[in-house]
Amino acid sequence: MTRYAVTGHMDLTDDSVALVREALREVFAAHTEGELVGVSCIAAGADSIFAEELLAAGGRLVVVLPSQDYRQAKVKPQHAAVFDHLVESAVEVVVMPHENANRQAYEAANGELLRRGDRLVAVWDGTPPSGKGGGTADTVEQARAEGxxxxxxxxxxxxxxS
Incomplete structure (x- = not known):
């Protein structure tokens, strides 16, 4: 069994979504060793696309939510139906012990993703960290530092x- 964690950009262009979906299908199609498991925070963009494609490939989804108020505070109306479907489809939902969604909660959630994953799939354009912490580049750096x-x-x- 390989557990794939995901990090990625939320702000993909509409045209990019289909390209990313196809690339993720290729990642999952190459998986041949036992059960397919994915770990995602299911934010809009790459995280949710990853989760949808994982489920379509027959994988099992583990959701990590950064805070107790994440759904109410951060999920936009246009993403709510997808978010709720993914939560309902998950075999496990982990809610980090943060009351409010903030940078500290995101960093903790990213740490939990990496702890639960064997590999990190990064839907990432290679842009360096912003310095704010908790972003895609930060998670990639942390994963690489942890081997x-x-x-x-x-x-x-x-x-x-843009």
């Missing part, structure tokens, strides 16, 4: 909204 294998997924033509 976790990182698979960067950034298909040709993918872009972020």
């Amino acid at each position: 976790l294998a990182v698979d960067v997924v950034w298909p040709k033509g993918a872009a972020r909204r």
